[in-house]
Amino acid sequence: MADEKIKSPKIQATEQMKQLITEYYIDAKTTKLPEGSHKPICWITSGGPVEFLIAADVIPIYPENHGAMCGAARIAPGLAEVAEKMGFSRDLCSYARADIGGALTESGAIPGGLPKPDFLLCCNNICGTVVKWYEELARIFDVPMFLFDTPFIHVEKPEHATEYVRQQCLELVKFLEERTGSGFSLERFAEVAMLSVEAVDLWKGVLATAESRPSPFTCFDAFIHMAPIVTLRGTQKVVDYYKLLKKEMEDRVAQGVGAVHDEKYRLIWDNIPIWYEMRNLGNLFAENRACLVADTYTTAWAVDIRIEDPLTSMADAYTKVYLNISIDIMLEQLVELMERYEADGLVMHSNRSCKPYSLGQYDLSRAVAERTGKPSLIIEADMTDSRVYSEAQTRERVEAFIESL
Amino acid sequence: MASALETLMELRDDPYSRARAWKERTGGSVVGFFCCYAPEELLHAAGALPVRVTGENRTVSKAGAHLQSYCCSLARTALDMALTGDLDFLDGTVFVHTCDTMQRLSDIWRLNAGYPFHVDFALPVRFEGKLAAEYTRAELGLVRSKLAHALGQFDDDAIRESIRVYNRNRALLTELYDLRRADPGIMPCDQAVWVVASAALMDKAEHNEILEEILSDLRGASGRSDRIRLFGVGSVMDQWEFLGMLEDLGGTFADDDFCTGHRYFEGDVSEEGDPLDALTGRLMERGQCACKHTPDRERSARIVQRARACGARGAIFFQFKFCEPHGFDYPAIKKALDEAGFATLELEMEQGSVSIEQLRTRVEALLETIRG
Numbered sequence: 001m002a003d004e005k006i007k008s009p010k011i012q013a014t015e016q017m018k019q020l021i022t023e024y025y026i027d028a029k030t031t032k033l034p035e036g037s038h039k040p041i042c043w044i045t046s047g048g049p050v051e052f053l054i055a056a057d058v059i060p061i062y063p064e065n066h067g068a069m070c071g072a073a074r075i076a077p078g079l080a081e082v083a084e085k086m087g088f089s090r091d092l093c094s095y096a097r098a099d100i101g102g103a104l105t106e107s108g109a110i111p112g113g114l115p116k117p118d119f120l121l122c123c124n125n126i127c128g129t130v131v132k133w134y135e136e137l138a139r140i141f142d143v144p145m146f147l148f149d150t151p152f153i154h155v156e157k158p159e160h161a162t163e164y165v166r167q168q169c170l171e172l173v174k175f176l177e178e179r180t181g182s183g184f185s186l187e188r189f190a191e192v193a194m195l196s197v198e199a200v201d202l203w204k205g206v207l208a209t210a211e212s213r214p215s216p217f218t219c220f221d222a223f224i225h226m227a228p229i230v231t232l233r234g235t236q237k238v239v240d241y242y243k244l245l246k247k248e249m250e251d252r253v254a255q256g257v258g259a260v261h262d263e264k265y266r267l268i269w270d271n272i273p274i275w276y277e278m279r280n281l282g283n284l285f286a287e288n289r290a291c292l293v294a295d296t297y298t299t300a301w302a303v304d305i306r307i308e309d310p311l312t313s314m315a316d317a318y319t320k321v322y323l324n325i326s327i328d329i330m331l332e333q334l335v336e337l338m339e340r341y342e343a344d345g346l347v348m349h350s351n352r353s354c355k356p357y358s359l360g361q362y363d364l365s366r367a368v369a370e371r372t373g374k375p376s377l378i379i380e381a382d383m384t385d386s387r388v389y390s391e392a393q394t395r396e397r398v399e400a401f402i403e404s405l
Numbered sequence: 406m407a408s409a410l411e412t413l414m415e416l417r418d419d420p421y422s423r424a425r426a427w428k429e430r431t432g433g434s435v436v437g438f439f440c441c442y443a444p445e446e447l448l449h450a451a452g453a454l455p456v457r458v459t460g461e462n463r464t465v466s467k468a469g470a471h472l473q474s475y476c477c478s479l480a481r482t483a484l485d486m487a488l489t490g491d492l493d494f495l496d497g498t499v500f501v502h503t504c505d506t507m508q509r510l511s512d513i514w515r516l517n518a519g520y521p522f523h524v525d526f527a528l529p530v531r532f533e534g535k536l537a538a539e540y541t542r543a544e545l546g547l548v549r550s551k552l553a554h555a556l557g558q559f560d561d562d563a564i565r566e567s568i569r570v571y572n573r574n575r576a577l578l579t580e581l582y583d584l585r586r587a588d589p590g591i592m593p594c595d596q597a598v599w600v601v602a603s604a605a606l607m608d609k610a611e612h613n614e615i616l617e618e619i620l621s622d623l624r625g626a627s628g629r630s631d632r633i634r635l636f637g638v639g640s641v642m643d644q645w646e647f648l649g650m651l652e653d654l655g656g657t658f659a660d661d662d663f664c665t666g667h668r669y670f671e672g673d674v675s676e677e678g679d680p681l682d683a684l685t686g687r688l689m690e691r692g693q694c695a696c697k698h699t700p701d702r703e704r705s706a707r708i709v710q711r712a713r714a715c716g717a718r719g720a721i722f723f724q725f726k727f728c729e730p731h732g733f734d735y736p737a738i739k740k741a742l743d744e745a746g747f748a749t750l751e752l753e754m755e756q757g758s759v760s761i762e763q764l765r766t767r768v769e770a771l772l773e774t775i776r777g
Contacts, residue, residue, distance in 0.1 A: 086736050087735055087736035087739060087751070088732065088733070088735075088736060089724075089726075089732045089735075089753070091475065091726060091727050091732065092729055092732050092733060093729065096733070124530055127505050128503075128504050128505045128508075128530065128696060128729070128730065129505065129729050129733075131530055131698050132695070132729060132730055132733030132734065133733065135698065135733070136733060136736075136737070139737060145700070147530065147531045147698050147700075149529050149530045149531040149537070149698075151502070151527045151529065151540070151544075152502050152508050152525075152527055153527075154500075154508075154511060154512070154515075154525040154527065155525070158543070158544070158547055160539075160540055160543035160544065160547075161527065161540070161544075163540075164529070164536060164537075164539070164540035164543075167536050168536060171536065326511075326512045326515075327509070327512040327513070327516070328512065328516065350473055352473075352475045355475075355476065355505040355506050355509065355729070356505040356508065356509060358473060358475075359472055359473065359476055359480075359505070359506060359509035359510070359513070360509045360512055360513060361473075362470060362471050362472070362473070363471055363512075363513055363516060363517070380473075
C-alpha cells in the first residue's frame with residue numbers, strides 16, 4: 001500500500017521510555033513510607049533546577065509535562081474550562097488553565113490527577129507566567145513556594161545577575177533542608193549534577209544524529225523522547241535510557257534509515273509542539289517528504305554544568321536558557337541550528353499560550369531569511385487548546401510552504 | 406488665564422506636547438519609559454526629561470508586522486507609535502523587566518524603533534529579602550552607568566536633588582488622593598487619574614507647581630457626596646471617556662491600584678544616605694504590581710484593605726485583554742473582595758476598540774446592584 005511506504009519506522013526505545021515515565025508516575029503516586037509519611041513531592045517548572053530536588057530525595061512533578069500529556073490526550077480544553085469558570089481568562093496560558101483545572105478536580109492524563117505537592121519550586125527562566133501559575137497553586141494547595149528568580153538577559157549578563165542566582169541556590173538548599181528535615185549533601189548533589197551532565201550530553205548526542213541525511217528521527221519524536229531529560233535528569237535510569245536511544249539512532253544512521261521516507265526537505269521547528277496535533281502534523285510533513293530535523297525546544301534542556309563549580313555554572317546555565325535571552329541572541333542560536341542541520345526552512349508555531357516564545361517570531365523569521373536565505377512558515381495555534389486551531393488552514397499553509405521550497 | 410487644572414486637562418488631548426516643547430526649549434534629551442518601576446529619578450538627575458509611554462487608542466498600522474494579534478494593546482499601540490514616528494522626540498528608552506510581553510517588546514523596540522540609546526533595567530521578580538535588594542541595587546548601579554554614558558555624568562548630589570523633587574511630587578499626589586478619599590466629589594475621577602498620569606509627561610518641578618495650585622483650590626472645598634464610591638483595580642488607566650461615563654452614571658473611583666494612579670506615587674524615597682540604596686528601598690517596599698512576587702504580601706489583602714479605607718462599596722477590574730499577570734491575579738482578588746462584601750465587575754478592553762456603550766450597560770448594572 002502507498003500509505004505504508006511513507007510511514008515512519010517505529011523507534012524501539014519508545015517502550016522503555018513509556019515504562020520509565022509510567023514507573024515515575026506510579027512511584028510518585030504511591031510514595032507512602034512505612035511510618036505513614038511519604039517522600040516529599042515538589043511541583044517544579046520545566047526549566048527549574050531539578051538537580052537540587054533529586055539530591056534531596058524529593059520527587060519532582062512537572063505540571064508542564066502533565067499539560068503536554070493532557071494536550072496530546074486532547075483533554076486539556078475540558079480541564080481549562082474548570083479554570084475559566086473560576087474567572088481565568090481564555091487568553092491565559094493553556095498549560096496553566098488545564099493544570100489549575102486538573103488540580104481542582106483531581107483529574108488529568110493520569111488517573112486521579114497529579115500527586116499533590118508538599119511545596120513548589122518555580123523558576124522563571126522560561127516565562128513570567130509560571131510565577132502567576134505557581135502562586136495560584138500555592139493558594140490551591142496551601143503550600144510554600146520557592147521562586148528561583150533568573151534575571152532576563154537582554155544584551156549581556158552582568159556579574160551581579162549570576163551572583164544573585166548563585167545565592168539563590170544556597171537559599172534553595174536551606175529551603176529544602178527545612179522542608180525535608182534532613183541535611184543537604186553537597187556530595188550527593190555533585191553526583192546528581194554529574195549524572196545530569198551525562199544525560200544532557202547523551203541527549204545532545206541523540207539530537208546530533210539528526211545532522212545525518214536522512215535524519216533518523218524527527219522533532220516530533222524528540223518531543224516525545226525529551227520527557228526523561230525534562231523530568232528525571234540527574235538519575236542513573238535516564239542516563240541508561242539515553243544510551244539506549246542514542247545507540248538506536250546511531251544504528252539507523254549507519255544503516256541509512258530515515259524517519260521520513262525519501263527525505264527531501266529538512267526543516268527546523270520553533271516553539272512548543274502543538275500537542276494535540278503531533279501525529280497529524282508529523283504525517284503531513286512526512287507525506288510531503290519534509291523532515292523536521294531539529295527544533296529550538298528540545299535543545300532547551302541541553303544546558304552545561306561544570307562539575308568543578310556546580311553552583312556557579314548551574315546559576316549561569318539556568319539563566320542562559322533559550323527563552324531567557326533576547327531575540328538577537330536567539331537569532332544567533334537559530335542560525336547556528338539552521339546551518340548545522342543544513343535546513344531548508346523554518347517552521348514557527350506562533351503559540352497563543354506562550355508570549356516569550358512567540359512574540360518576536362515575526363522579526364526572527366525576517367532576520368533568519370536575511371542571514372540564511374531560508375524561508376519561514378508561521379503556524380498560528382496553541383500548544384494544548386485545540387479550540388483555537390484550524391486543521392484545514394494549517395494543512396493548506398504547510399503544503400503551500402513545502403511546494404515553495 | 407486658564408487655571409492650573411485647565412492647563413493640565415488640555416494636555417490630555419495631546420499628551421506629548423509639553424515634552425516636545427521642553428525639548429525645543431532646553432535642547433535636552435527626552436527619554437521614554439513604560440513602567441512605573443522605571444528609575445525616573447536617575448533620568449531626571451542626568452538632565453533628561455522622562456516621559457511615560459502607555460500606548461493609546463489607535464488602530465495599529467506598522468506594529469502588526471512585529472507583534473501578534475494576541476499581544477496586548479499596550480505593547481502593540483506603543484510600538485506602532487514608535488514605528489510611525491509619533492514618538493520621534495525621544496532620544497532613548499528605558500525598559501523595565503515586568504512581564505513577558507514587555508521583555509520581548511524591549512527586544513523588538515531596540516532592534517526597530519531606532520532611538521539613539523536603549524537601556525534595560527532587569528528588575529528582579531522576587532521582591533522580598535536581602536538578595537533581591539542587593540541585586541536591585543547592583544542593577545540600578547549598572548543602569549546609572551549606562552545612563553551616564555548616554556546622557557553625561559551625574560553625581561550623587563544630583564540624584565539626591567531629583568529624589569527631593571520626586572518626593573515632593575509624590576507628597577502632593579498623595580494629598581490629592583487623601584482629599585478625594587475623604588470627599589471624592591471635589592474632583593471627578595477622570596481628572597484625578599489624569600493629574601497623576603500627567604506627572605509622567607512633563608518636567609516634575611513644573612508639575613509640582615501646577616499641583617500646588619490645584620491643591621490650594623481643593624483644600625477646604627466640598628463636593629457632591631452622593632456618588633457611589635468604587636475602587637479601581639488594574640494597570641494602566643487611560644480611558645478618559647470611560648471614567649467620565651462612570652461619573653455621569655453616579656459612580657466614581659475614590660481610590661485605585663492603577664500603575665498610572667496610586668501605585669505611581671506610592672512610597673517615599675529616603676533623602677539620606679546612598680541615593681541608590683534609597684531608590685532600592687522604595688522599589689522593594691511599595692505596593693507591588695501583579696508582575697512581581699511578594700510571598701508575604703498578597704495583593705488581594707492590600708486591595709481589600711484600601712477599598713475599605715476609601716469607603717468603596719464596589720470594585721471595577723480594568724483588565725487589558727491578553728494581560729497575563731493581571732489576568733492570573735483576578736480570580737483571587739475578586740474572591741477576596743467578594744468575601745469582604747464588595748460588589749465587583751471585570752471589564753476587559755483593548756486600546757482602540759473600547760465600546761463605551763457596552764461598558765455603560767455593565768457599569769449601570771453594577772451600580773444598580775450596589776444601590777439595591
